[in-house]
Amino acid sequence: MEELLDPALGSVRVFLVHDDNKARKLRYNLGPARILTFGGAYSGHIRAVAAAGLRHGFETIGVIRGEEHLPLNPSLAHAVACGMRLDYLDRAAYRLKHTAETQARLRERWGEVTILPEGGSNAAAVRGCAELPGELGGDYDVICCPVGTGGTLAGIAAGLPEGRRALGFAVLKGAGFLTGEVARLQREAYGRVWSNWSINLDYHFGGYARTTPALKRFIAKYQVEGVYVAKMLYGILDLVRQGAFPGGTRIVAVVTGQPLTSVAECGAPTGLDSGEPRWRR
Structure with a gap:
């Protein structure tokens, strides 16, 4: 872990854990010969699925929100370099991507595929993310993560030892629905919902x-x-300043995802460089 040094923290300690949650979400979703999934034009999930397909030898199709724009941006160019084939849905059609009608049309176009939801959040993804708390060393009270689709938070909370809690920071505006999503994902993965988590909606x-x-x-x-x-870390520091965490609280902040490598390096992206002097190992 790395410790965040900031005078505003007082006696609260914040430790960073760099973790590729995209890979965790895919761990128990791999296996089908052809995977179709959804994402925006800069989606980390799209990149991760494309890289996994190249690495493990299965076909990938990425259905992208919006119209095609050429030349491709670096994220989509990376996905194509990994062998992913791209399709596009306008924003109105994309909002219906979860419906049986839309998915039937996609299967007509692409043949027999396993469909993963946007962000990769399903029951299998939750089980992958639930393994993170067991891999952490040291003692802590709260584990924080950003929340986009809810899968990472659902898994982390399910894997927490007794007495710890999880706090998610929504990156979407109007994200109150995510509470229901996290509960649904936990129920689908484990048949129950934990009470050791919450979502902060104020730092989108x-x-x-x-x-x-x-x-x-x-x-x-x-x-x-x-x-x-950044939204998660800003929220943590601001809540500490407001006195939301008692003195002496030890917080683990999960630095999710991995940055985009060059197209030529399509495969496993490198980890986030943390050489900035305000972080301490």
């Missing part, structure tokens, strides 16, 4: 991939990924 900064001048300054100061990780 305008919505998914949106930002503000304050968040931009925070990203520049701490050199962290901006769509997910």
Whole structure:
């Protein structure tokens, strides 16, 4: 783990754990000969599925929200370099991607496929993410993670030892529905719902991939990924300043995902560089 050093923390200690939650979500979803999944034009999940398909030898199809734009951005170029074939749905059709009618049309187009939801969050993904708490060394009271679709939080909470709790930070605006999603995912994976987790909805900064001048300054100061990780860390520090955590609380913050490598390095992306001097191992 690495410790975040900031005078505002007082006696609260925050430790960072770098973890590729995309790979965890896929761990128990791999095996079918052909996987179709969904994502935006800059989706880390799309990149992860494409890289897994190349590495493990199965076909991948990525259904992208919005219209095709050429040349492809680095995320989609990376996916195509890994062998993924791309399809596109306009935003109205994309909102119906979960329906039987839309999925039937996709199967007509692409043949027999296993369909993974956007973000990879399903019961198998929850079981993969539930393994994270058991791999942590040291003592802690709270484990925090960003929340997009709910699968990572659902799994982490299910895998927590007794007496610990999980706190998710929603990166979407109007994300109250995520409480129901996390509960649904836990129920599908384990047949029960845990009470040791909650979701904070106050640090979305305008919505998914949106930002503000304050968040931009925070990203520049701490050199962290901006769509997910910065919002979580900003929220943690702000809540500490407000006295939301008792003195002496030990917080583990999960730094999710991995950055995009060059297209030529399609495969397993490298880990997030944490060389910024304000982080201590």
